Amino acid sequence: MSQSVTGTTMLRRQIGRKFESLRRAAGLTMEQAAERMDRARATLHRIENGAEHVRYRQADVQQMLDLYGASTADSELLLAMTAATRENKNWWHDYVGSGLPRWFQLYIGLESAASHIRQYESELVPGLLQTRAYAEHVSRLPSGGIDTSDDETHQRAVQLRVERQALLTRFSPPQLSVIINEAVLRRPVGSKGIMAEQLHQTIKAAELPNVTVRVMEFSAGLHAGMTAGGFSMLEFPRDATGREVEPPVTYIESATGAIYLDKPHETAVYGAIWADMTSRVLNESRSMSLIQRVAEEYSRA
Structure with missing residues (x-):
């Protein structure tokens, strides 16, 4: 994925949609997923909406992937995408x-x-x-x-x-x-x-x-x-x-x-x-x- 074209904003929104899709495929509401991960519903909402200030810690990402029963391909993709958000910043972050x-x-x-x-x-x-x-x-x-x-x-x-x-x-x-x-x-x-x-x-x-x-x-x-x-x-x-x-x-x-x-x-x-x-x-x-x-x-x- 080209960071020079889309920046982390677009990447975050794509990450959010993928996590939402996985959660729905697992048959979980946002409230149920938040409870099982001991996270606030508002946190999941921010993740699925691609909020700029969300930090994708690898352990948290892996926990979500495990809960949603993500395939190996989806897991590898989302781990790579979330890692990319930690390595780039948009110009307005200053x-x-x-x-x-x-x-x-x-x-x-x-x-x-x-x-x-x-x-x-x-x-x-x-x-x-x-x-x-x-x-x-x-x-x-x-x-x-x-x-x-x-x-x-x-x-x-x-x-x-x-x-x-x-x-x-x-x-x-x-x-x-x-x-x-x-x-x-x-x-x-x-x-x-x-x-x-x-x-x-x-x-x-x-x-x-x-x-x-x-x-x-x-x-x-x-x-x-x-x-x-x-x-x-x-x-x-x-x-x-x-x-x-x-x-x-x-x-x-x-x-x-x-x-x-x-x-x-x-x-x-x-x-x-x-x-x-x-x-x-x-x-x-x-x-x-x-x-x-x-x-x-x-x-x-």
Whole structure:
């Protein structure tokens, strides 16, 4: 398995799905398995969900494999996969303990492994497109995961947001498709100069071959995104046989945590919401014209 392509986040999610499959094949509920191993149910839940902070100690892994009656082939595979998580770390691990919420760690890993990211934002410019000055103001807002009163923590949060943007210009970058509400353009964040810079930066980003930015005008009226709020939909590369290495994930963030949806019926709902919005949103050319016009208004003010 290529760590350079998927990182430990994808690996952990695959490990989690394999352990879940083995547990179900053994006819055990999560509660039953936890009781037999003298482990907390929450611990098994984190393992099966691929949580970033889970440590796969070899003795613990072997205990699970024995309990589930894993075959020799499955045991060898999972022992190798879990060992790999102890030998690698993702680039954002340097930020852990300095304000990066644990529930956001998983998203960054998935984002860096995605082949296509679709985002709808109703209030703010998406993090992957923010200028440093814009991010400075956004990161000062109260959040359940960041101590905004600590300047060092704040600066690291801003730096993380800026470093994430290298994703868009790396070798084999993901396709980023963004829809933003017109309110994102109209509501000032910081000074008018900061807004002008931010909108020009958005236009520049949209010039990349892998980035599209479209605007949902106020005049579009009612659209499905109004029932959903901001969200991100991530799709992942396929292997040599054409199979997805990971199922699509929809990410929804709040002030105190996040929801990751990967069941087919859940992703189908957000796919329908996205389809409705794309039928009502401005095309790329008209979106760029509107963003440019608003940027000039800020510049003249």
